[in-house]
Amino acid sequence: MFKDPDTVSDYKESQDITVLPVQIIPLWRSSMLTALVREIDLATIQLAAREKKTAIVRWISRSGERHVTDDEKPYQRIPLGLHLKAYGQDFLEKISILVHHQLKICKDNQPYSLADVLGYLKKITRSAS
Numbered sequence: 573m574f575k576d577p578d579t580v581s582d583y584k585e586s587q588d589i590t591v592l593p594v595q596i597i598p599l600w601r602s603s604m605l606t607a608l609v610r611e612i613d614l615a616t617i618q619l620a621a622r623e624k625k626t627a628i629v630r631w632i633s634r635s636g637e638r639h640v641t642d643d644e645k646p647y648q649r650i651p652l653g654l655h656l657k658a659y660g661q662d663f664l665e666k667i668s669i670l671v672h673h674q675l676k677i678c679k680d681n682q683p684y685s686l687a688d689v690l691g692y693l694k695k696i697t698r699s700a701s
Contacts, residue, residue, distance in 0.1 A: 592635035599640045600663045604686045611693040
């Protein structure tokens with residue numbers, strides 16, 4: 573799923589180098605996948621070697637998030653072949669059946685759901701206290 577760079581969030585950098593970039597939520601992506609991407613970021617930080625942790629934190633830290641603007645929509649690339657639950661319901665309702673087929677959306681039952689993966693990642697990345 574994450575082999576395609578369009579699956580993860582884009583970001584907008586500020587002219588001010590002291591301000592963290594803002595995460596841009598793709599118009600096609602479900603809230604479940606958005607939460608999963610953030611949890612993977614947290615796991616990445618935790619798994620990083622001590623000497624690389626600071627650089628990774630700076631690289632993936634965001635000052636907030638926003639959705640794609642109308643001007644940005646035409647430039648959004650939508651990844652192919654993701655599971656149905658990776659796509660937002662609003663997005664799916666707005667596309668035609670032909671586009672749905674072109675996206676090669678996978679409806680097959682998977683051995684685990686996005687919710688299962690998110691739950692597991694939260695379990696292993698959050699402190700026990």
